[in-house]
Amino acid sequence: MPEPGRGPGEVQGGPGAIPGMAGALLDLAREGILAVDAGGAIRFINAAAASLAGTAPGEALGRQASDVVLLMDDDTGEDIPLPAPPPPGGSPAPRGMTCSVIARSGAARRISVTASRLSVPGEPEDWTCYGMIDETWRRVAEDSLRNSNRLFNSIVENSFDAIYILRGRRYEYVNSSFCSITGYSYGELTAPDFDYNVLIVPEKREFMEERFGARAGGISIDPHYTIGVKRKDGGMVEVEVVTVPIGRPGEVLVLGIMRDVTERVRAQSEAKGSVELMEGILSAMEDTVFRFDAGGRFLFVNSPRIELLMPPARFIGRHYSEILPPQLTELMNQAMGTLREGGTTEFEYTLSQSGGARFYSTRLSPVMHGGRFTGAVSTVRDVTDIKKAEFDQKALEEQLQRTQLYESLGMLAGGIAHDFNNILMAIIGNTDTVMEQIDGPESARRLLAEVESSSRKASDLCRQMLTYAGRGGSSKVSLDLNTLILEMKDLLSVSRPDGVSLEFVMGDGLPLVEADPTQIGQIVLNLVKNAFEALPGSGGSVAVRTGAAMFDESSLRGFFLPAMLRSGEYAYIEVSDDGSGLDAGQKEKLFNPFYSTRGPGRGLGLAAVLGISRGHGGSVRVFSEKGQGTTVQVLLPSLRPQGSSPAADVPARRGERVPNGCVLVVDDEEIVRNVLERMLVKIGYAVTAASSGLEAVNIFRRTKGGFDAVILDLAMPGMDGPEVLEFLRGMDPAVRVIIASGYSRLQVEERMGSRTPDGIMQKPFRLDGLLSILGPAPGRPGA
Numbered sequence: 146m147p148e149p150g151r152g153p154g155e156v157q158g159g160p161g162a163i164p165g166m167a168g169a170l171l172d173l174a175r176e177g178i179l180a181v182d183a184g185g186a187i188r189f190i191n192a193a194a195a196s197l198a199g200t201a202p203g204e205a206l207g208r209q210a211s212d213v214v215l216l217m218d219d220d221t222g223e224d225i226p227l228p229a230p231p232p233p234g235g236s237p238a239p240r241g242m243t244c245s246v247i248a249r250s251g252a253a254r255r256i257s258v259t260a261s262r263l264s265v266p267g268e269p270e271d272w273t274c275y276g277m278i279d280e281t282w283r284r285v286a287e288d289s290l291r292n293s294n295r296l297f298n299s300i301v302e303n304s305f306d307a308i309y310i311l312r313g314r315r316y317e318y319v320n321s322s323f324c325s326i327t328g329y330s331y332g333e334l335t336a337p338d339f340d341y342n343v344l345i346v347p348e349k350r351e352f353m354e355e356r357f358g359a360r361a362g363g364i365s366i367d368p369h370y371t372i373g374v375k376r377k378d379g380g381m382v383e384v385e386v387v388t389v390p391i392g393r394p395g396e397v398l399v400l401g402i403m404r405d406v407t408e409r410v411r412a413q414s415e416a417k418g419s420v421e422l423m424e425g426i427l428s429a430m431e432d433t434v435f436r437f438d439a440g441g442r443f444l445f446v447n448s449p450r451i452e453l454l455m456p457p458a459r460f461i462g463r464h465y466s467e468i469l470p471p472q473l474t475e476l477m478n479q480a481m482g483t484l485r486e487g488g489t490t491e492f493e494y495t496l497s498q499s500g501g502a503r504f505y506s507t508r509l510s511p512v513m514h515g516g517r518f519t520g521a522v523s524t525v526r527d528v529t530d531i532k533k534a535e536f537d538q539k540a541l542e543e544q545l546q547r548t549q550l551y552e553s554l555g556m557l558a559g560g561i562a563h564d565f566n567n568i569l570m571a572i573i574g575n576t577d578t579v580m581e582q583i584d585g586p587e588s589a590r591r592l593l594a595e596v597e598s599s600s601r602k603a604s605d606l607c608r609q610m611l612t613y614a615g616r617g618g619s620s621k622v623s624l625d626l627n628t629l630i631l632e633m634k635d636l637l638s639v640s641r642p643d644g645v646s647l648e649f650v651m652g653d654g655l656p657l658v659e660a661d662p663t664q665i666g667q668i669v670l671n672l673v674k675n676a677f678e679a680l681p682g683s684g685g686s687v688a689v690r691t692g693a694a695m696f697d698e699s700s701l702r703g704f705f706l707p708a709m710l711r712s713g714e715y716a717y718i719e720v721s722d723d724g725s726g727l728d729a730g731q732k733e734k735l736f737n738p739f740y741s742t743r744g745p746g747r748g749l750g751l752a753a754v755l756g757i758s759r760g761h762g763g764s765v766r767v768f769s770e771k772g773q774g775t776t777v778q779v780l781l782p783s784l785r786p787q788g789s790s791p792a793a794d795v796p797a798r799r800g801e802r803v804p805n806g807c808v809l810v811v812d813d814e815e816i817v818r819n820v821l822e823r824m825l826v827k828i829g830y831a832v833t834a835a836s837s838g839l840e841a842v843n844i845f846r847r848t849k850g851g852f853d854a855v856i857l858d859l860a861m862p863g864m865d866g867p868e869v870l871e872f873l874r875g876m877d878p879a880v881r882v883i884i885a886s887g888y889s890r891l892q893v894e895e896r897m898g899s900r901t902p903d904g905i906m907q908k909p910f911r912l913d914g915l916l917s918i919l920g921p922a923p924g925r926p927g928a
Contacts, residue, residue: 199248644684829922838864
């Protein structure tokens with residue numbers, strides 16, 4: 146055996162000891178190879194073995210292997226020798242000894258060492274050949290694999306999702322979450338006889354069979370689906386499933402991951418229901434809803450009823466100042482300041498749109514998160530109808546106030562006129578009687594004539610007051626307004642000032658109206674006169690027009706006291722001028738008694754026009770603006786059949802009776818009784834007087850109706866005129882009853898109702914008027 150330390154070629158490591166290509170190949174091997182002679186000296190060491198020992202091949206050759214390769218037992222940490230080779234003729238162990246090799250630097254590496262006998266030509270004894278495999282990375286890999294398996298098992302077992310492996314219709318594996326979801330144990334679910342279908346709700350079993358069939362036939366199917374799972378306790382859960390095939394082709398082996406989505410489905414259903422509810426609420430709302438962010442940009446718009454300035458989609462993402470008109474933008478700027486401080490605000494505004502001006506009310510509330518302003522919600526309501534109703538209500542209240550005012554003034558005027566007529570009855574009646582009897586000087590008769598003339602002027606004033614009250618006496622006929630006005634054309638033209646043009650425009654097909662021609666003529670005269678006076682000194686133009694139209698409740702609102710008017714056809718008279726016009730204050734006072742725009746009041750003026758119109762069932766309205774002229778329109782209802790005719794001014798024949806020349810006078814005013822008695826005696830009648838209705842009934846009963854006529858006052862304390870008439874007719878149906886009253890004929894007819902007198906005389910009246918209605922007394926000339 147060569148000695149260690151001999152020169153090159155005698156004892157060599159690497160290819161030197163194992164000559165030729167074999168030595169070179171062994172030196173390149175990844176396993177460590179070490180050849181030790183019978184004396185324990187290293188005769189060959191390749192690079193891998195030298196690296197494991199922490200030495201260079203040249204330094205190791207010839208040295209004792211136990212000095213170069215230091216082994217350590219991994220379990221005890223003690224040094225161990227290189228393993229002995231197998232006995233001669235034996236085979237090496239299939240696996241080597243596992244231990245750690247300690248390098249010169251002290252680093253330890255886990256290796257597997259295998260010893261075998263090596264017969265070397267020329268050597269008397271066998272060498273020992275050691276193969277050393279570095280087990281460090283394999284150990285790391287095994288540990289990593291074991292750790293990965295443990296981690297995988299931990300993840301699978303602790304997963305919230307249910308994980309299973311299904312072969313055909315049999316579960317090979319389920320994790321704890323699967324057991325928790327289904328309510329079955331691991332043993333129950335993986336038992337060979339477990340029926341897969343007990344977990345599937347009946348309505349989904351056909352669906353699952355289709356999936357099994359498709360997978361068995363190699364047909365691709367959607368790995369995701371949702372299904373209902375029946376629990377062991379009878380409950381049902383909704384699960385979302387993802388499946389992955391893991392078997393060989395044709396083998397139905399599936400890895401599945403199943404997640405309980407019951408709460409999510411319920412939440413989604415509730416959320417959908419909430420969304421549908423919200424959409425329903427928003428759709429049913431009259432209001433438009435806007436949502437703004439903190440900067441004032443639109444985030445949401447819902448407008449089921451209100452016409453927007455532009456389509457809702459064009460609002461989103463834009464600042465309100467880019468869309469809203471300037472005045473509304475300014476209101477929003479002010480509102481945003483309040484909203485940022487956490488307050489709510491509201492305001493109203495008007496927008497001009499295609500259908501005209503609309504009124505809107507807006508309410509804004511802040512949206513706060515964690516005490517921080519994040520935006521605002523605005524509701525907008527169209528309040529046009531409400532505003533219109535408020536305007537109409539205000540107008541109605543104003544009309545009601547006017548109605549109450551004119552009714553009060555009318556009652557006052559009528560009451561004064563009634564009482565004044567009674568006084569004038571005494572003055573005129575006595576003056577008339579004295580003038581018939583006096584034989585004194587002409588100067589006395591002249592003075593009495595002046596008294597009579599003044600009294601008649603006072604009587605005319607009373608009639609004006611009754612006219613203002615809408616209670617003036619009238620003689621109504623079927624009247625053509627065009628004919629009346631054309632007949633007045635010359636009269637109106639005579640009073641036309643120089644430089645003023647007067648135009649007549651008569652409407653076609655005018656309906657007849659039931660009216661007093663004299664009173665309607667007074668209306669036309671008053672209106673034309675007022676129009677002339679409204680023109681400047683340089684002249685102008687006045688137009689008189691007639692026409693007819695249908696008026697409903699809405700179009701009648703512009704007239705004075707519209708509550709008194711009924712919808713239907715009306716004829717109208719219009720008088721227009723191009724004068725200076727009227728302001729609002731002047732129009733408010735225009736129908737007040739004795740009001741004039743041209744200085745102190747000089748009469749009832751337009752108040753009488755309104756009174757006459759009201760007395761005919763019509764009304765008046767005025768169109769005027771300062772500097773734009775004035776138009777006064779008088780409305781009169783078209784003629785309709787009347788239920789009854791008014792009482793005639795001449796006595797009605799109530800049957801044959803023998804006249805006796807006696808008259809019963811009934812009046813609560815002594816002065817009136819006295820003057821009537823003197824007037825009746827003057828024309829040859831005997832007179833019995835009664836100061837009350839009850840006294841008159843008693844007298845009539847005692848005399849058994851022995852009177853040619855009864856002159857009866859309308860308004861008396863206790864038993865009034867209508868009641869007295871009813872009692873008298875009950876005792877003598879043929880008795881002639883004549884009403885003598887300071888009220889107008891219209892008022893008398895209203896008070897009498899269905900009890901029709903034989904005649905009506907309006908106080909004051911003269912002797913010749915009394916004679917014309919009664920006729921001469923029996924035995925007098927003309928009887």
